[in-house]
Amino acid sequence: MESIMNNRSNLFFIDGPGGTGKTFLYRSILAHLRKNGNIVIAVATFGIAATLLPGGRTAHSRFQIPLTPTSSTLCKIKKQTDLSELIRRAKAVVWDEAPMTNRFAFGSVNQTFQDIMENKLSFGGKTIILGGDFRQVLPVVKRGSMRDQIAASVSKSTFWHHVKILHLDQNMRSAQDPEFSQFLLRVGDGMQDIVKDNFIRLSDSMIIPWEGEQSIHQLINSIFPRMEDHVNDAEYMVDRAIITPKK
Known part of the structure; x- marks a missing residue:
């Protein structure tokens, strides 16, 4: 919250197995910020997770990520559009199930944000809250090996060394078991x-x-x-x- 309210460029990753309360945490952050009139973009890698976030969309839909991103592709967002203005005004981005997304997709979003914000800091200086569980499904690589999947993971992104990892380790869903x-x-x-x-x-x-x-x-x-x-x-x-x- 301190990072968001002070417009700092910080990257967070909420790491936690299923049932530890990641979605509850996202919803709490979104509710608190939006209650105070702030704009926060909520996305998830796939549709089911996106429906659990108030105002959530899939990341590909919201950010117009290319279907086959590479290290040099940008998202299909023009600078003089409503979506660009939404990104400029947003205080933060919450991105659930991040480990399932190919690192090149994150690279496309990162470069696009830098272009829109005219700021070379990671994601244009926005506070980015990623979350998920690396124990689950990694990015799908066509005909790829486990090594290829790991190489495509967000943890191999150029910005990952700036990420602050926060751990949730108490399984609330199985608290009675x-x-x-x-x-x-x-x-x-x-x-x-x-x-x-x-x-x-x-x-x-x-x-x-x-x-x-x-x-x-x-x-x-x-x-x-x-x-x-x-x-x-x-x-x-x-x-x-x-x-x-x-x-």
């Missing part, structure tokens, strides 16, 4: 024991043993208890889900 929270961290950090071929073993508390058709009914009854009594209860339905990949 610390064992599960620690399990998630071990998996994300690559510390969970391997059975074979990079497979990990789930704890017995997370498994419903396969006993034929009855196991499916047991899963449904576990996630949707007494479903026949809640068929018209929308809140009951949207609070629960069984997610499974397709073959």
